[in-house]
Amino acid sequence: KQEVTQIPAALSVPEGENLVLNCSFTDSAIYNLQWFRQDPGKGLTSLLLIQSSQREQTSGRLNASLDKSSGRSTLYIAASQPGDSATYLCAVKGGGSNYKLTFGKGTLLTVNP
Amino acid sequence: NAGVTQTPKFQVLKTGQSMTLQCAQDMNHEYMSWYRQDPGMGLRLIHYSVGAGITDQGEVPNGYNVSRSTTEDFPLRLLSAAPSQTSVYFCASGPYPREEQYFGPGTRLTVT
Numbered sequence: 001k002q003e004v005t006q007i008p009a010a011l012s013v014p015e016g017e018n019l020v021l022n023c024s025f026t027d028s029a030i031y032n033l034q035w036f037r038q039d040p041g042k043g044l045t046s047l048l049l050i051q052s053s054q055r056e057q058t059s060g061r062l063n064a065s066l067d068k069s070s071g072r073s074t075l076y077i078a079a080s081q082p083g084d085s086a087t088y089l090c091a092v093k094g095g096g097s098n099y100k101l102t103f104g105k106g107t108l109l110t111v112n113p
Numbered sequence: 114n115a116g117v118t119q120t121p122k123f124q125v126l127k128t129g130q131s132m133t134l135q136c137a138q139d140m141n142h143e144y145m146s147w148y149r150q151d152p153g154m155g156l157r158l159i160h161y162s163v164g165a166g167i168t169d170q171g172e173v174p175n176g177y178n179v180s181r182s183t184t185e186d187f188p189l190r191l192l193s194a195a196p197s198q199t200s201v202y203f204c205a206s207g208p209y210p211r212e213e214q215y216f217g218p219g220t221r222l223t224v225t
Contacts (some may be wrong), residue, residue: 034213041202045216046213058185098127099144100158100161101205
């Protein structure tokens with residue numbers, strides 16, 4: 001059974017700092033991995049999708065990497081801003097006929113002005 | 114595009130009542146799914162559909178029914194609400210099951 005773990009559970013940083021959020025998964029037979037952002041009381045906003053054949057994806061100040069063989073992904077946020085404060089969720093899509101997204105429990109990020 | 118929309122935003126039910134959570138998307142996506150989010154549990158898949166007329170069970174389907182009569186709509190029915198169904202429910206859609214998934218704003222349900 002696929003399990004997704006996100007470390008740390010919470011992170012507080014000063015504005016301007018570069019930071020890394022970690023995601024690990026137990027079954028490397030994934031189709032893709034998706035990073036989401038969730039603001040309090042809101043839905044999930046897709047940030048980046050990495051296919052299993054890719055090593056990384058970039059969007060603005062965000063860079064996500066994937067090492068499928070070791071079951072790890074990182075989300076790098078450059079020059080963090082208070083508006084980046086949110087919960088960041090990592091989810092993996094299994095291979096074969098398994099269409100389920102398996103989610104981690106998230107990292108709560110607070111960026112202090 | 115409105116994207117994925119869900120109604121209602123909030124709902125309070127008494128144990129034993131039934132209701133339908135609505136989900137609609139205007140992106141012509143074939144794949145739609147329902148998740149529930151509980152504190153400390155992460156999001157879990159309830160039901161999904163790979164196209165009109167085709168639905169299947171996810172990880173936690175008990176107590177819920179779905180149908181997919183059109184590409185746009187994917188309602189989730191609670192047959193007889195129980196306090197254990199208190200949760201935040203998210204609908205998602207994507208062009209295909211393995212492509213990027215887009216989530217709605219959620220419905221916060223409380224069963225007393």
